Amino acid sequence: MFGKLTWDAIPWSQPIPLVAGSVVVLVVLAVLAWVALKGYLPYLWREWITSVDHKRIGVMYTLLGLVMLLRGFIDAIMMRSQQAIAFRAAGYLPPEHYDQIFSAHGTIMIFFAAMPIIIGLMNFAVPLQLGVRDVAFPTLNSTSFWLTATGALLVNISLVIGEFARTGWLVYPPLSELPYSPGVGVDYYLWALLISGVGTLMTGINFVTTILKIRAPGMSYLRMTIFCWTALAANLLIVAAFPILTATLGMLAFNYRSMVAATMFICLVSYLVWMHHFFTMGAGADVNAFFGISTSIIAVGTGVKIYNWLFTMYGGRIRFTTPMLWSVGFLVTFTIGGMTGVLLAVPPADFLLHNSLFLVAHFHNVIIAGVIFAAFAGVTYWFPKAFGFKLDEGWGKAAFWLSLLGFYVVFVPLYVAGLLGMTRRLQHYDVAAWRPWVLVAGIGIIIMMAAAACQVVQFVVSIRRREQLRDETGDPWDGRSLEWATASPPPPFNFAVLPNVQGAEPYWGIKQRAIETQQLSAEPRYEPIEMPRNSPTGFITAFFSTLTGFALIWHIWWLVGLGLVAAYAVFVWFAWRDAVEYSIPAEEVARYDRERRRAREQWLAQHAGQPA
Amino acid sequence: MDAAELTIREGIARYVIGFVLASVLTAASFYVLNTSLIWGPGIPVALVVLAIAQMGVHLVFFLHITTAPDNTNNVLALAFGVLIVALVIGGSLWIMDHLSQNVMPMHQMMQMQR
Amino acid sequence: MSATDTPFERASDPYRVGRSRDWVSTGAGRGYVYATGHGEGGPASKRVIVGYGFWIFLLSDIVMFSAFFAAHAVLQTATAGGPSGRDLFNWWSIVAQTAFLLVSSFTCGLSAVATEARDQLWTQVALLVTGLFGLGFLVLEGRDFAGMVMQGAGPQRSAFLSSLFAVVGLHGLHVSAGLLWLGTMMAQVFVKGFRPEILRRLVCFNLFWHALDIIWVALFTIVYLIGLGR
DSSP states (O other): OOTTOOGGGSOTTOHHHHHHHHHHHHHHHHHHHHHHHTTOHHHHIIIIITOOOHHHHHHHHHHHHHHHHHHHHHHHHHHHHHHHHOBSSOOSSOHHHHHHHHHHHHHIIIIIIIHHHHHHHHHHHHHHHHTOSSOSOHHHHHHHHHHHHHHHHHHHHHHHSSOOOSSTTTTOTTTTSTTTOOSSHHHHHHHHHHHHHHHHHHHHHHHHHHHHHOOOBTOOGGGSOHHHHHHHHHHHHHHHSOOOOOOOOOSOOTTHHHHHHHHHHHHHHGGGOGGGGOGGGSOOHHHHHHHHHHHHHHHHHHHHHHHHHHHHHHHSOOOOOHHHHHHHHHHHHHHHHHHHHHHHTSHHHHHHHTTBHHHHHHHHHHHIIIIIIHHHHHHHHHHHHHHSBOOOHHHHHHHHHHHHHHHHHHHHHHHHHHHTTOBSSOSOBOOGGGHHHHHHHHHHHHHHHHHHHHHHHHHHHHHHTTTTTBOSSSOTTOOOSGGGGSOSSOOTTSOSSOOOOOSSSHHHHHHHHHHHHTSOOOOOOOOOEEEEOOOSHHHHHHHHHHHHHHHHHHTOHHHHHHHHHHHHHHHHHHHTOSOOEEEEOHHHHHHHHHHHHHHHHHHHHHTTTOOO | OOOOSOOHHHHHHHHHHHHHHHHHHHHHHHHHHHOSSSOGGGHHHHHHHHHHHHHHHIIIIISOOOSOGGGHHHHHHHHHHHHHHHHHHHHHHHHHHHHHHHSOOHHHHHHHHO | OTTSSOSSOOOOOTTOOSOOSSEEEOSSSSOEEEOOSSSOBOSOOHHHHHHHHHHHHHHHHHHHHHHHHHHHHHHTTOOTTSOOHHHHOOHHHHHHHHHHHHHHHHHHHHHHHHHHTTOHHHHHHHHHHHHHHHHHHHHHHHHHHHHHHHTTOSTTSOHHHHHHHHHHHHHHHHHHHHHHHHHHHHHHHHHHOSOHHHHHHHHHHHHHHHHHHHHHHHHIIIIIIIHHHO
8 A cells, every 4th residue: 555665764772863853844844834824825825835926936846955054064064974983983973874865965055955046047137138038938947946855855755765876966877776685765765856857957948048039129149148148058968968057256257259269168168077987987098088187178268267257356346245256266266176186187187086085185175166156156146136125134144154165164174184195985993093173173063153143144134124224125235147136026027118129238338327327217118917827836746756766766656647637637637727928017117117216316316516 | 740731632742752762662671581582681771771761761751851941940950960970870889899899798707606 | 828829820930030021920919020130029928938949858868968979979888798789689679679669650740730720530540550660669679678688698698788788778768758758748639638638738749749750760771770789
């Protein structure tokens, strides 16, 4: 009746997952109960869960990613603390559990933390920067998000029901095959990734189509922001493979065209490097040489971008606000990580360093800098646009400096330990030379915990102080791209009238004109706007996907059939609806827009006579 | 890819031509396998060429992917897809071939374990 | 915006390349724009957007197939002492499957012509014939698979057979899903008529069905014809 599922699937005899799982279940139930009792459920269902608005979906993606970042970070804390005490000792995590932790850490961080955060930022910003109302396929967008959430949910369920894979996050055979992994762990991994992978693929299709086919009039390819170009490159990579993500600074770079060229160069060459994971597998010198060279060549394109950013900063006046700090932190740290990458790209060197802590330090170096620092820059930068108030600068800066310091204190010792021969994924070790470095890394993780705490406090304090931090005009950073032309938060339709893009920095030109003439441009003629209807399709599809995934893992075949039939029924039901859009009357559009114009006229009046 | 302003007759004609061409190419493929007309080792090459030609017929006559200016985005996307497919298949074959030359066969490896 | 559109928007693509002297509808209700070839024409029409998005999806699907193809190409001789293609393949069944799929692709194209002419009867007839030939294809393929399993040549017998069942089976799964979609489309066209969103979905279905035939061309060439020679 329930396949392989029995009460023994719950880890009664293992205190750590049992307690951790119970705490999580209790917290989730408590939050759900609070939401229900306060009467927020109808609002949440109407405005968020069934929303097909890219801004809402972007916020949900980013929130999912940040929560899973915390979960993955807890895995990291456990690994560092285990290694800190497990010198010629067993530590507190038995191997069967430790192996699940490092596998879950990698899987969660890449697929359910980094990717959702970046996809969330792209979701929020790209349509606004393109000057349009939404992405190409809004309901598909919602479905993508909920399927990603399904994958994350399945991985978290494995903590309490069953187990996770013990194979590392790339689940190589033969370890991942049935004789060596007889449990359900690998199944959890597979179905979580397959289901969320469908969602990610649909996101890739959505954004490639949006960026190539839906832009404001006048916005030619070379007038898009660099962020949109990197979004295009990343989504092309999603469509053909899964992307290596970079976020970027959204201002006019030193040389726009060379940035575009470098970005697409990296996009292309990154398809040619994949064998660098397998230098030691025995393919021989010819194959290794090709991939070693292609891996090194990618550094050229990256170098172009790094120099571009440096020269851009050199030519400008810099305000060291929190987003800027994160961005500079990214530049420095990513460059160092890239250099160790070029070291590893040399096959003979890799033969010594493959699967050592040197490798681990390298990829955390580029990923934490390239994704996490950049993501926090993006989150801090776009937060006022999404919610109407800025984040607290003080706590933001504290979080940054502690993150920067903590990162180096954790990973520089790991570079050294790797060079001294320490392998990755060790549950315990007995080489005395490694011990001091592992201990220092253990201290570093405590610093990173403080940084994480500062992030949480930053959000709490900012929400408490939101009136003082209010973004009145919608342009808190004196921005240049189109999203800063809207109110904060933007109305559902983004732009009352699609902007007519004249030059390379569409909003900057408009703003300069307004400041010079001390007035806004003439009020446009307002027309009714058609927007796509919200739909529960995404949520319901994901619900049945979760059931189907869980059933496939535990071999509950009747539930698999039921889930698939139900998912198909949802498609048909969605396809049958007659009312696809709803109309926002011109008066309402006018009301939103006049409010926005009033706020900006007020700003103009307050800053009369000041230079731009 | 989008239906141009064709009459019904022109529309049907397009599909008929595509169907006839595809049938001829399919028949040719099956024929090539059985005939001694082509030098043995060249047969796989001939088959691949015929397959690519038939895919082209499908693309042009059934999917309407042409070189017309309004089709450029579609052609670029197709080229991107073809590139990825070539890298995946070509790269895999190249690497696996080298691996099979350099790495000890599995059964020999297992024997060494005993 | 949609009140002034024609019932089925002509596919207007402001992103067409080249300095065409044609004025292009932006589809955004903003009138007409000169298409400069640099992508300045504003948002494209829904027809173009949906068609392009589905085309990208098809390409991603083909990339997925290419991974399965690569695996099979590598493992075509890994028969583990068991039966090879020559021992197993039913020549006439493969010929029939190829013919069925090609004919179904043709009739699918005819249904597109009927749809352009807004002819309910011929659209349904052509779609039905398409479905029947697709079903015939699946029946033949299913019988082949069952026969192979009965002979002890199922997917567990050897790496060659695993990869064969995987790539051919994946294609068969796509055909099955396509038939399910076809049935749904026939019902929708019958109940709702030739509305813009129905027409867009029919375009997508056409693309999908033709793409499946393209993949079959690769499949029968590499798996069966080249496999027979090994």
